[in-house]
Amino acid sequence: MDSPEDLASLCAIALAVGLDFGTIWRSILRVHPLVASRLIWAPGRRSSAVVPLITGHSLVIDPAGEVRLRWTGSPVTSNETEPVIAREAARALHVSEPSRRTVPRV
Numbered sequence: 001m002d003s004p005e006d007l008a009s010l011c012a013i014a015l016a017v018g019l020d021f022g023t024i025w026r027s028i029l030r031v032h033p034l035v036a037s038r039l040i041w042a043p044g045r046r047s048s049a050v051v052p053l054i055t056g057h058s059l060v061i062d063p064a065g066e067v068r069l070r071w072t073g074s075p076v077t078s079n080e081t082e083p084v085i086a087r088e089a090a091r092a093l094h095v096s097e098p099s100r101r102t103v104p105r106v
Helices: 004-016 021-029 082-093
Strands: 040-042 048-052 057-061 067-071
Touching: 004 021, 004 057, 004 067, 021 048
Parallel strands: none
Antiparallel strands: 040 048, 048 057, 057 067
């Protein structure tokens, strides 16, 4: 199996030769055994794609074509829920997590 670094390099090369992100997602990332879940679009001025990996890393791909590999702190498994994956994406981008307020019932 490829390492997270190998996968990041492969994505960077694909972007450098002119492949668009949709093609990279469909042909490389979506089918790769290291990819833990579906793509997450990170909020912000520039929408970056965050791809959680089963190793505890995330690939962060920004619109300018920069590919970064971030350690999110714990391996992601396929049975985790969406809030956990969103939290891992927030850690990968070094942004604060959305607060969870409880709304009193009337």
